[in-house]
Amino acid sequence: MWSSGYLLIAKKCAWALGGQREGSELNMCIPLCFQLKCNMLALCVFWFLLWSHVVGAPKKQLEPAERLWVQLQKDSKETKKKAGKTVGNRLTKLYKENKLPASDVSELLQAADEAGLEFSNPIPKKRKFEPGKAPELGEAEPEEGCRDKNAARSLDRFLRKNHTWKDLYWAKIPMKNPKKKANDMEEKWMPFLLPHEWLPDYFLQSSPWQEGMPEEGSFCWPAGKFPRARHEPGKAALAQIRSDWDWNCKYFHAPQWNEQKGMCWLCKAKPENWREMTTCPAWERQEQSLDKAEYLHFLADREKEANPLFILPSASNDTMVPDWMHVLDEGTGALAAVQILKELLPLYPGAHVDERVSQLWEHIQILYEEQHWPQDKRLKKLTLKDIVKPKKVPELDGKAHEVRHLCPLLECLCKAKGLHEGSVHQKAVYKVAKYCSKMYKCLEEGNLLELEKAGRKFVSQYMALEAEATSADESEVKLWRSKPKFHVTSHILDLVSLGHNPKHSWNYRDETFAGCMQKLSFRRGGKFEPGMAAEKLLLRWMADIPFLHFAAAIQLFQEP
DNA sequence: ATTATGCATGTATCCCAGAG
DNA sequence: CTCTGGGATACATGCATAAT
Numbered sequence: 001m002w003s004s005g006y007l008l009i010a011k012k013c014a015w016a017l018g019g020q021r022e023g024s025e026l027n028m029c030i031p032l033c034f035q036l037k038c039n040m041l042a043l044c045v046f047w048f049l050l051w052s053h054v055v056g057a058p059k060k061q062l063e064p065a066e067r068l069w070v071q072l073q074k075d076s077k078e079t080k081k082k083a084g085k086t087v088g089n090r091l092t093k094l095y096k097e098n099k100l101p102a103s104d105v106s107e108l109l110q111a112a113d114e115a116g117l118e119f120s121n122p123i124p125k126k127r128k129f130e131p132g133k134a135p136e137l138g139e140a141e142p143e144e145g146c147r148d149k150n151a152a153r154s155l156d157r158f159l160r161k162n163h164t165w166k167d168l169y170w171a172k173i174p175m176k177n178p179k180k181k182a183n184d185m186e187e188k189w190m191p192f193l194l195p196h197e198w199l200p201d202y203f204l205q206s207s208p209w210q211e212g213m214p215e216e217g218s219f220c221w222p223a224g225k226f227p228r229a230r231h232e233p234g235k236a237a238l239a240q241i242r243s244d245w246d247w248n249c250k251y252f253h254a255p256q257w258n259e260q261k262g263m264c265w266l267c268k269a270k271p272e273n274w275r276e277m278t279t280c281p282a283w284e285r286q287e288q289s290l291d292k293a294e295y296l297h298f299l300a301d302r303e304k305e306a307n308p309l310f311i312l313p314s315a316s317n318d319t320m321v322p323d324w325m326h327v328l329d330e331g332t333g334a335l336a337a338v339q340i341l342k343e344l345l346p347l348y349p350g351a352h353v354d355e356r357v358s359q360l361w362e363h364i365q366i367l368y369e370e371q372h373w374p375q376d377k378r379l380k381k382l383t384l385k386d387i388v389k390p391k392k393v394p395e396l397d398g399k400a401h402e403v404r405h406l407c408p409l410l411e412c413l414c415k416a417k418g419l420h421e422g423s424v425h426q427k428a429v430y431k432v433a434k435y436c437s438k439m440y441k442c443l444e445e446g447n448l449l450e451l452e453k454a455g456r457k458f459v460s461q462y463m464a465l466e467a468e469a470t471s472a473d474e475s476e477v478k479l480w481r482s483k484p485k486f487h488v489t490s491h492i493l494d495l496v497s498l499g500h501n502p503k504h505s506w507n508y509r510d511e512t513f514a515g516c517m518q519k520l521s522f523r524r525g526g527k528f529e530p531g532m533a534a535e536k537l538l539l540r541w542m543a544d545i546p547f548l549h550f551a552a553a554i555q556l557f558q559e560p
Numbered sequence: 561a562t563t564a565t566g567c568a569t570g571t572a573t574c575c576c577a578g579a580g
Numbered sequence: 581c582t583c584t585g586g587g588a589t590a591c592a593t594g595c596a597t598a599a600t
Binding site: 069149150153154523524525527528 | 593
């Protein structure tokens with residue numbers, strides 16, 4: 001009934017696919033080579049004509065510069081070939097990223113092909129329809145019959161063929177159809193990338209996903225039997241669920257930051273006393289911490305149900321580890337950074353605020369240059385809107401990892417403007433910057449001892465500034481106001497003091513991940529089957545990110 | 561103002577015939 | 581036998597327009 005069933009059979013029979021694959025590639029190669037030769041020939045003829053015209057005419061003496069120009073043009077044949085490949089790859093990538101419908105991509109690829117660009121083209125060469133060209137039927141509808149009705153299929157076949165991953169594994173999964181009112185479950189075929197088949201290789205690769213992955217060493221295969229066949233039922237351990245505070249509220253019914261009965265899932269802090277619970281020594285917080293029974297009671301008190309995962313003996317509220325990115329980079333770190341920048345702003349020359357902002361931005365750029373900061377770690381822009389928001393706490397509008405790499409520069413910025421020998425308030429601001437910078441530097445170096453020290457000072461210094469700002473001027477409460485995330489920062493530092501490196505549980509990937517998957521799974525038509533949608537998404541992703549068979553290669557190298 | 565409908569466009573999948 | 585490409589049909593979705 002479901003065509004996915006047929007796919008399962010086809011996919012299972014890897015031997016049935018092997019033979020034709022080479023043949024089919026050959027099929028694609030032959031017309032390509034033929035065309036390549038034709039193009040080369042045409043180019044040679046063209047250049048011969050040009051050359052004979054310029055050089056063969058003795059009357060006109062060539063200037064050396066012109067000679068050079070002619071030579072450069074000759075070289076550009078290679079350049080053109082390369083450019084053609086780039087264009088072809090880029091166009092195919094547009095399809096892989098699901099940015100254009102298949103028919104548009106097909107049209108573009110064919111146009112590129114006609115323009116003489118050489119690349120491995122997923123669209124067949126011979127064709128009936130001509131994009132953009134009106135058939136002789138009539139001028140009234142020039143687009144009539146111009147589109148390739150099978151473009152989606154051609155590109156789909158291309159996706160299936162052109163990836164280096166193992167074939168997808170299909171299994172029947174009971175699912176609920178949201179469109180049907182009845183609550184009965186249907187079994188649907190769903191595709192999978194089996195973790196044991198690709199994770200070992202994946203963790204041997206470096207660059208593209210490094211930023212989002214746990215630190216090396218924190219991931220390992222649980223002891224036990226490694227699956228030998230695709231279908232062997234394996235045992236797995238759920239090691240980590242990644243979430244932000246919002247998720248914790250939604251799925252684990254963690255309290256929100258302003259709940260009267262308690263605003264922290266790790267201890268008994270309440271809105272009226274969380275400030276004391278933040279600056280106090282670690283052992284005091286420890287005394288007030290919630291154990292699992294107390295947390296379950298706390299849930300019942302707030303008339304919430306415990307997540308079924310809490311049945312597991314090891315799952316409890318203290319396994320919900322707060323992560324560095326959400327708490328520091330997108331919370332306290334960014335907050336401190338932007339307020340320090342705001343304090344610095346009046347110290348820059350310039351008649352107008354905008355001018356001073358651009359001066360400050362220049363200064364940051366210089367620091368980036370001095371320290372040879374990689375481009376992708378730098379803040380992309382800094383405008384007045386980022387720093388000053390009328391009647392609002394300013395917010396730094398940057399990516400989390402940009403904030404992470406801006407914070408270590410704060411001390412330099414403050415020192416350059418002489419905050420460390422200014423007024424009492426300025427000195428206090430300098431201290432926040434100093435400890436913030438130090439904290440981030442220690443984090444990068446993995447120096448946990450110093451990280452905890454600097455972190456504690458950062459938190460207490462910030463809170464002290466808040467107290468000062470509140471007592472000094474009622475209207476200025478907006479600045480240096482602390483947020484409940486400082487409390488969570490303290491909890492992170494408690495974990496650091498116990499030897500937990502924040503890098504092991506941080507969570508840089510999930511912010512962009514959901515958006516990426518949404519874009520990849522956008523569908524433009526066709527019969528809807530959950531398995532089909534999932535397969536399309538996986539295929540696009542697999543074609544876009546090449547799979548490198550490191551583990552197999554290493555084994556081959558070691559065995560003989 | 562909201563909802564139903566037609567139309568255009570796009571995808572999924574089947575069938576078929578030809579090539580190797 | 582499998583792959584390939586043409587064609588047909590069913591299904592999805594967005595948009596403009598008509599109906600309520």
